[in-house]
Ligand code: ADP
């Protein structure tokens with residue numbers, strides 16, 4: 505299993521107030537599947553994504569990535585697993601503005617103390633259709649191109665799973681479409697596993713399955729096609 509959650513519970517405490525953000529959620533994200541997570545604001549989508557990606561530790565339950573239960577790892581080992589096995593794509597792209605597209609894509613390898621192999625970064629940029637933009641800075645790229653650079657960066661370590669948090673949230677309809685087609689192709693052609701939080705039914709329609717969250721619980725599951733029909 506690329507990622508599995510078993511009875512994952514998350515309670516936020518601030519002062520005397522407690523928020524039950526995830527209420528014993530169990531779900532699997534099998535290799536080579538594209539899952540979308542939808543639900544109203546405050547339903548726990550970000551918390552689910554952060555726990556599944558090892559960014560936050562849940563209050564209870566077990567999250568495993570590629571068979572490793574995250575609770576068994578200390579902070580150093582968890583950081584290493586995230587760096588080596590997980591890719592992230594954010595709504596706001598999160599590219600480094602002073603670096604070229606190629607340098608941004610190479611960043612996860614550099615952070616892992618690796619020098620990119622010849623052609624490795626070029627191949628990653630080519631995979632997202634941006635071979636000719638390698639030397640461009642983010643400010644010289646369109647929003648859709650910036651998000652595709654961010655996707656190439658997320659894929660450069662060949663992660664077990666890519667987590668995407670509203671990846672089309674900052675894009676217009678046409679560039680959203682390009683990014684969604686790319687994510688779909690990664691699953692269909694490379695067997696990538698993707699978990700995407702989205703508010704956008706058009707984005708959810710690209711997924712194999714759409715998990716519906718409500719009040720921190722899984723409230724249902726649709727096919728991508730059904731979610732698209734709601735759009
Ligand atoms: P969504 O992504 O669906 O909008 P979140 O996972 O961000 O939902 O939040 C779920 C619930 O947990 C909400 O009630 C939210 O206010 C609360 N919450 C999220 N993060 C924190 C936090 N760091 N501290 C306290 N409450 C939080």
Ligand code: ADP
Pocket residue numbers: 546550
């Ligand atoms: P988004 O919908 O863009 O994910 P959120 O409002 O869900 O934005 O959360 C943004 C950040 O704020 C998250 O890191 C979350 O943990 C934190 N957060 C959300 N709700 C609360 C809250 N009630 N108290 C403290 N932090 C919160």
